[in-house]
Amino acid sequence: MDLGDIVQMGTQLFKERLGDQAGEMDDNSLMDALSGLLSNEEGGLDLSNIMSALTNGDLGSIVSSWIGSGENAPIEGSQLSELLGSDQISAFAEKLGIDTDTALSGLTDALPNMIDRATPEGESLLDQVGGLDGIMDMASKFFGRS
Template sequence: MSLLDTLASSLGKSSPEGGGGPSSLIAAALEFVNSQPGGLNGLIQRFQEHGAGDIVSSWIGTGENKPISPDTLNNVLGSDTVGALAQKAGVSGDQLSGMLAAVLPNVVDRATPNGEVPAEGQLDLAGVLGSLGGLAGLFGKSEGDKTA
């Protein structure tokens, strides 16, 4: 089972009210970034303070995004933060770390076109969700759907 399949499966189980699935996770990631003191700039600082500045810089830059492990993400964000977000999402901390590790690089990448952080560090929900439409579509594909 691929990471996307795992993520899609977890999302399906974590939204009993029939929530927006991947779009909800992306929106939650954006909300999380925007809620940081300093927005994306504050999150970048947290990554740098925890030895992962090169990873987040790759997401902002115009080159390839470096992956982040759930453990590294948990270290950067802190177990209290991960636990609170997991509780809000209705999943375990490990599941949430895995989901964010899969989604956050793409969210930050799409929110920083041309390698530039938005002026006040706040990410535009509608713009990022629109640019990630293809990514969200991957989560919703069934095994029988072979269209690109």
């Protein structure tokens, strides 16, 4: 599944979560905002923030459940702000013309499912790259900290 499919699915989940609050929110605007929130410069899914959360206490077990093959653990809005950064969440909300709390409400359902879909067939990203050490090694090489 490519990023476009994942973002399209996230768009629907976001709007479903918000219900009437989503109002006349344009799907294309929401897809652009989600892509901006989760994409790297090359247009691929940016897991760097999520990978770094794997080493960060309580969020580690939550995020691991999303990229593993089991049930997705829920995340609170405050935890999501910690994971993605409050500035990123604010920019996302501003693009959509909604308040930050509304954005967080929609993202608490959409993001876990998007990350889960980015790791298809229950194959954990951790397994694909050699566990947490593999992920951290990959991230350090990517950011030039070898």
